[in-house]
């Protein structure tokens with residue numbers, strides 16, 4: 001495994017790898033967990049696999065957790081190696097955004113609701129850094145988790161709109177045995193908060209159970225998902241059923257075409273989760 005801090009050197013290694021085969025890229029913010037590792041192992045099936053670890057300042061709001069976001073590069077490198085990753089980029093912010101950097105990707109309608117509403121500017125930062133990472137690695141495939149459902153939809157749109165010749169592969173949410181969706185931010189949770197955080201996956205299971213039993217009323221499904229979360233969380237940003245493609249309120253509620261999305265604060269930690277019904 002080769003580890004780079006210089007984006008340009010990483011790019012040279014990626015272009016070299018592309019001469020002889022496929023290259024799969026997994027962009028992350030590090031503090032890797034079993035969810036990330038699933039993406040890494042999928043990527044490692046390609047002839048060359050690359051991981052980027054970058055806590056991207058431009059996707060954090062002024063009152064968000066940029067400075068305290070958990071980091072463990074050494075542990076991450078051990079995990080990446082065990083998953084069979086070939087190339088790693090761990091750049092410094094000033095290598096990604098050098099003096100004079102002045103061009104931003106402005107995502108459209110998919111960036112406006114949900115996370116976009118509660119984290120202004122977040123997706124502008126995400127879209128910009130993802131486009132940069134795709135241009136650096138020039139991968140044939142890039143792996144993203146469905147955990148960040150809106151982000152995945154937006155990135156699929158981004159590569160279409162900007163003619164990026166990379167296949168975007170979505171990977172289902174990896175959960176703990178008790179249902180909690182794995183997230184680097186789970187590290188913030190105390191033992192007591194960790195128990196309360198189970199309400200998110202519980203709400204999703206409740207909605208799924210009703211849906212499987214034939215319920216199609218949006219308000220009933222949303223209430224079922226919201227109730228357990230409302231009972232234990234400090235704040236709910238949203239619990240809402242949306243069309244899987246547009247992320248707008250669904251016109252037709254049919255299997256595989258709607259997703260229940262939620263964001264809520266437990267303790268001081270903002271958690272997101274979702275399920276396609």
Ligand code: AMP
Nearest residue numbers: 028029030035144145147148173174182
């Ligand atoms: P992050 O480091 O949080 O930016 O995540 C890097 C990538 O891993 C993103 O594409 C996430 O959607 C994905 N990811 C994070 N958590 C999970 C999970 N529990 N299951 C599947 N993918 C995940």
